[in-house]
Amino acid sequence: MTVKERYEEAKMRYSKIGVDTEKAISELSKIKLSMHCWQGDDVIGFDQKGPLTGGIQTTGNYPYKATTPEELMADIDKTLSLVPGKHKINLHASYAIFEDGEWADRDALEPKHFKKWAEFAKERGLGIDFNPTYFSHPKSDNGTLSAADEDVRKFWIRHGQACLRISEYLASETGQVCMMNIWIPDGLKDVPGDRKAPRERLKASLDEILATPYDKNKVAVAVESKVFGIGAESYTVGSHEFYMNYAAKNNVMCLIDTGHFHPTENVADKLSSMLLFYDKMALHVSRPVRWDSDHVVIFNDDARDLAQEIVRNGADRFYIGMDYFDASINRISAWTNGMRNFLKALLYAELQPMEKFTELQNAQNFTELMSLTEQIKMLPMGDVWNYYCEKNGVALEEDWFKDCMEYEKNVLSKRA
Template identity: 55%
Template sequence: MQEPIRQSYEAAKELYAQHGIDVDQVLRELEKLKISVHCWQGDDVRGFLFQDQALTGGISVTGNYPGAARTPNELRSDLEKAFSLIPGKHKVNLHAIYADTEEKPELDELEPRHFQRWVDWARERGLGLDFNPTCFSHEMSKDGLTLSHPDPAVRRFWIDHCKASRRIGAYFGEQLGQTCVTNVWVPDGYKDTPADRMAPRKRLKASLDEVFAEKLDPSHHLDAVESKLFGLGSEAYTVGSHEFYMGYAIQNHKMICLDAGHFHPTEVISNKLSSLALYTSGILLHVSRPMRWDSDHVVVMDDELLDIGRELVRSRLLDTTHIGLDFFDASINRVAAWVIGTRNTIKALLRAMLEPVEALKKAELDGDFTTRLALTEEFKSYPFGAVWDYYCDKSGVPVRENWLAEVKTYEQNVLLKRGSRASIVN
């Protein structure tokens, strides 16, 4: 432990202790939290099953920064580098297209064995795995529709894929001893106003009923469903709207996935957490940073991220909320993007845990809004950074921006030596 860091930490502890905040206990609690780091930042959502397939589903990745992962081993190497710079033990969130296999299975034919190398890798490093069916960038995502498509054969393909994905997720949980969350998102929608809004939603509901019919051990596997406001090609109408999935999840005891970019630009997910928590057994978060639309920018410590952290802490939702990341930026170093976004998410949770929550609640209950505002504002300048530096140093990861030098070295020694994806495929 560097002496200046320890001294700053001890001084910060004394300040927080004046408000009854046990900083040592806060760090013990913070260490238990797991962020599910999304694999698709590392290769621009391309995956390894259909590498020549164009990106569809209303998704777009911009930029051409060198060094995108081209193989599962390269992606795992990049993730390892990122995790070495992030305090705590976390999880990796996989999409189905990231299968690591010499076979050429179709999406509806995927089995746990196609992900065994991921499981072995995660077990060796004490990581958990989450999962997602990939209902986009495929020839069967016809007309922008999957589980709600009017053609029964198309629906059958995607139903079987989602059923296979749930079994894979359950295998992850069983093998790793960490519950896997499998999240179902489909891009279904129309570019222009539909004549019939009801029929696609009836088809989607029926498809989901079949997908979730198989009972799986909740200690190994949990289901979530994710809404979206719109996407490229589905600007006018999204079948799986927030209201659709809110009703479906509550009625069928599934988790609701809230993505920070999947709502109207004036909406924030922090304000939805306490309401949904009253009616659901758990919530899945996809922490992102929308800019103008669901552009999935790298997470920064802005007001909404801080409010998400505060809401989770103040409403005591950390035990029932699964926190994941969802952004992809090909204009900057992809490993750095993981590190920045994950460290910021943990920082936001730490800041929330270092606030005088009970004092704020008491002042509010007593009608003393002056004290509530004064404490809220003064704590914004309390030395949480000294606590963060100590936590990083104690966890064996670089303090402050020192991690950037390691990423730059990795870029020179590894990323810049990679050729194009085509050099691997061909």
């Protein structure tokens, strides 16, 4: 049978439970994932040569990582050729591109340092999201926006202000809203003597950054929490409670990173509560294994639960960024697997009879609700997925990995 024939059979089977596969595909095509550039080079960036700091670690030594902007862009191109749909790219400030021997410290970054990224995105019809980089820098060793050293704190405030200007530039160039996300690694390894003062300084720093004029129609600001980090196991200044309240009071978004909570927490369960108080939310989709390990996203229960909450609450209310970095496997494969898997999870959600589920729940018919939920798991979603891939001109599920390995053989392996 052809892909189309298999799809037509799947379409008929889904219709029997009241699901319109054409509508599901149409809705999926509207969702943009923000592809994180840092998977391609193990979060190194182009503005410093030192080690990763701030509790961030990449593990593994698979060869052929990108070491130049040109290599990174080529790898992004390759990955996007394997992922159905039209998406965005997500940059950290540390990926500034300097030319002719120029260099600028993080508090002096300008839009011109991201001109090549803007051109890259415009040529491909992509949007760009942006992140200040508050780690892997000599001035980040003893805190950033919460630092007790006032000179250090002011340096990082200037960095945040510079990033707002850069984000507005990227939005103007691409014609798409730029989501600018603020995350800092500030915290303490052992029990703090004072929990309040660092948070007071963080609040003051954020207030000063956001007092910088910027076009709110072009830049959507988010703040991101974390439960703990390596070297900050006992105390994280930017906790979930801090940022959730700060975001609500200051009319910015609270970003939920699926790796930034305790392993037993159901992150998907948080979305519907928060959306009662926020117009929009931002997400970083990762896969924590024991801790915030940023494993590649797979098509598992956590991904499906998260995707179902996104769809049920309105996918247009979310900025969805991917955030993982595995240095133990081929990086094109890591990117592609993670993005395709989360798109599969979103398609799985679109193929649910949501109205029927609600009707059964309201009628307290939990017997049929459970039975229908389990029945759906046996329907041929893979045939709908392959049809979606074919419609978008990308490789089918059983074919893309071979293409990825050909790229490693013909391109990656030629790198120094």
